[in-house]
Amino acid sequence: MANTDATTLDEGPDLLIPGMGEEGEKLVVQQAETQPAEDEETKFGTSRADRKTSFDLADFPVLTGEEEDWRFTPLHRLANLHLPEGDDNLLTGAAPAVTVTDQDGVSIETVGRDDQRLGSFMVPDDRTSAVAWNSFSEATVVTIADNVNIEEPVKISVEGNSTDPAAQHIHVAIGANSKVNLVVNQTGKAVVSQNMEFAIGEGATANVTSIQAWDDETVHVGSQQASLGKDSTFKHVVITYGGSLVRLTPITRFAGEGATTNMYGLYFADAGQHMEHRIFIDHSTNNCTSDALYKGALQGKGARSVWVGDVLIRGNTSGTNSFEKNENLLLSEGAQADSIPNLEIETGIIDSGGHASSVGRFDEQQLFYLMARGIPEPLARKLIVRGFLNEIIQKIGIEDVEAAVTEVMEEEIADLEL
Amino acid sequence: MSTLEIKDLHVSIETDQGDKEILKGVSLTIKSGETHALMGPNGSGKSTLAQAIAGHPSYTVTSGEILLDGEDVLEMEVDERAQAGLFLAMQYPVEVPGVSMSNFLRTAKTALDGEAPAIRTWTKDVRTAMDNLEMETAFATRNVNEGFSGGEKKRAEILQLELFKPKFAILDETDSGLDIDALRVVSAGVNRAQENNDMGSMLITHYTRILRYIKPDFVHVFVDGKIVDSGDEELADRLEDEGYVNYEKTEAPA
Structure with a gap:
């Protein structure tokens, strides 16, 4: 499992607001003073x-x-x-x-x-x-x-x-x-x-x-x-x-x-x-x-x-x-x-x-869990993919559209060579 | 009457420093209806034994045998072991996002029985089992183990135990993380499975607390990858008083 992630914390001097007294802003001021001006x-x-x-x-x-x-x-x-x-x-x-x-x-x-x-x-x-x-x-x-x-x-x-x-x-x-x-x-x-x-x-x-x-x-x-x-x-x-x-x-x-x-x-x-x-x-x-x-x-x-x-x-x-x-x-x-x-x-x-x-x-732990309940590997893999995709399909919130997308995804995973 | 035999089992795992032997010759026979408590300190290999029986790919059996009514379990895939009648109630049940409990339970039951359960009786069976375990009906619509509390995960494991009706169950620290009420409910589920299906079980635990609710026929002390002592319920009481320290001393390398 390879993970990629990136965070940019940009605290340039231009965001400082004169007169702001809140704690967060002060913090930024203090950091900014010690930083060289940004090129x-x-x-x-x-x-x-x-x-x-x-x-x-x-x-x-x-x-x-x-x-x-x-x-x-x-x-x-x-x-x-x-x-x-x-x-x-x-x-x-x-x-x-x-x-x-x-x-x-x-x-x-x-x-x-x-x-x-x-x-x-x-x-x-x-x-x-x-x-x-x-x-x-x-x-x-x-x-x-x-x-x-x-x-x-x-x-x-x-x-x-x-x-x-x-x-x-x-x-x-x-x-x-x-x-x-x-x-x-x-x-x-x-x-x-x-x-x-x-x-x-x-x-x-x-x-x-x-x-x-x-x-x-x-x-x-x-x-x-x-x-x-x-x-x-x-x-x-x-x-x-x-x-x-x-x-x-x-x-x-x-x-x-x-x-x-x-x-x-x-x-x-x-x-x-x-x-x-x-x-x-x-x-x-x-x-x-x-x-x-x-x-x-x-x-x-x-x-x-x-x-x-x-x-x-x-x-x-x-x-x-x-x-x-x-x-x-x-x-x-x-x-x-x-x-x-x-x-x-x-x-x-x-x-x-x-x-x-x-x-x-595939998450091997998920696969093991499903197989340990008697579910054969190809079906277990399909269940996992289906579940993975479902999380978004469930967000649509429109019944017939969800059903139509589910059907398309079922066709996609039906051909999976797993 | 069924028999689960573990004969001189040696199991290794892969580590950065090479293969490490965890189980160093475990032998144990469990018959239908029997409850064997397996007690031992952290790191003694109890969970490794449970995972090896279920066929987890991270554990390599280097020698020994596991036989279920004479059939070679080690030759079976993970799903085939479950279909043959083995059930592992896991210490850390795995979340499967997007797969509802009800869909999962029905899919597993169909795979285990080789045919889909009749809708009407199945729905009733699930509801009864959930009621017995004091689980809310909304539980069935939630995704497998996703966002479950520790107690809910253990109840869900025992729910499966009751619905799938295995010949033998391995209960890996089912008592850990349970408050006293949940422990009582979960233990009652195990006892029902035992009575209704003449199930044999291996109960892995650190503590004697669960043995107040589930009476063991045999108690085994597990230290450094093998069984070092066996007895009846009194052995558990002695362990409660004395701990494992005496066994660990005798097991120290000469």
Whole structure:
């Protein structure tokens, strides 16, 4: 069992707030006085706080593969979604078709790129996201009214039908104090760079599941950015099992105090699939809570996963609770999982914070326990994998979606050569 | 009537300093319905004996035999030993995340019996066994041993003992970590399994406390990898007064 983990404790002088008298801040002051001033060059790029965000494509140079956030991605498999030849040829393919279930309290619009709501809650933070922003022609806007409790899950179907490189923008706004379950189901063949923004109103509860069930040839890079209003709750569950290459960057930002985010994910990578998930939780305001758990299973030659969990607890905040964990189960030879949790704490006055990460094979103790109860080895192994995956599936909280995902995972593990 | 025979068993584990012999010739015969208490100090190898009988891969049998009704247990895989009627109630039951107790119990019962239990009687059996062990019904929906307290883990082991009906049970420090009420409940479960199924058992313990609830037919003193003395219940009382120190002295290398 190999464990990887990393923690960054960044206590640069810029976070000191004059006049702050709380114990935690004083502690930081004392440490900072004894530290040499941080070199500007080494600081840049080491903290997630310094990552560039911009609508301007020119702010994101053509990728070399050396960039910190692209170093694990096989650029040659991006099917030109990153515009390797320069910024002139934007993506012009037909975006996957979006259909949304028609329900009371839910409005669905197709709007032009000049619509003021678009980009009001997200800013691209990498080249492919900026490419998508500058390329899309029409966007889908889904709006949930204020103060409604939508019982039936709202289902957004994203269905690809072409491998011409395309851009897509989807904007979802959840009204204040509303409650909604939302499922994004992505299927078909596509080469797409996609931006999704989720604006969560004050006091709202949004439960979003995004399922990447693409066909084998699909290449999908996507940014899913959420902005959480005061006292809102946002659950984001990612399920990725289809596609040649999927690279998702789910981001939660806190626009108001007292909000909670739960970011969960499950990926099952078969031979040749590259599945990359980079989450970012930006604790920029007080009394917010985040819990992240991603689990991955990999089988087959060349099955590849990357998980990066950036959690930033900014220096001007207090009362933060944050925990992130990533676990990977390698089911066969030739699979590779990278797991990098980055917890940056810029303040001494958090309530709790932590991270954990593992990449491993079967737990021999679990196997022994089940076999010692008479369960034959192949079945015991399946039970363990099923249990491992179940922990995330149980988080979806929508019965028929859980059942459908369970069925897919049963098919995945049915072919396991254990 | 079944018999579990352990004959001159030697067991080693791998360490950084090479193989280390833990069991140095253990011989013991247990018949159906008998309770054998195995008592000894920490590190004497009692748990190694339990794990070796169950077939834990970390323990290598270098010589000797284990026979269940004449069948060679050492030739069997871990699951085959359980199917043959051996049950190890573990000192540290393992958590299996995402697998519910009810799913686990039914899967194991199906594997042990070679056919799925009839739903109606099985559900009733599980509920009765849980009631007897004073376990809440919500327990069945929880994941195997996950987040269980020490006492809950031991109850869950005995729940399995009652439902799986093995011929022989090895109870590895089932009493450790139990308060007096839990000890009483768990002991009653072991006694029921013994009465209902004519189960034979090997009860591994440091303390005589559990022997107030589960009456042993034989008491064995286990020191430095082997049985150094055997007797009846009175031997346990003597150990309670005198400890193992006399045995350890006589076992010191000449």
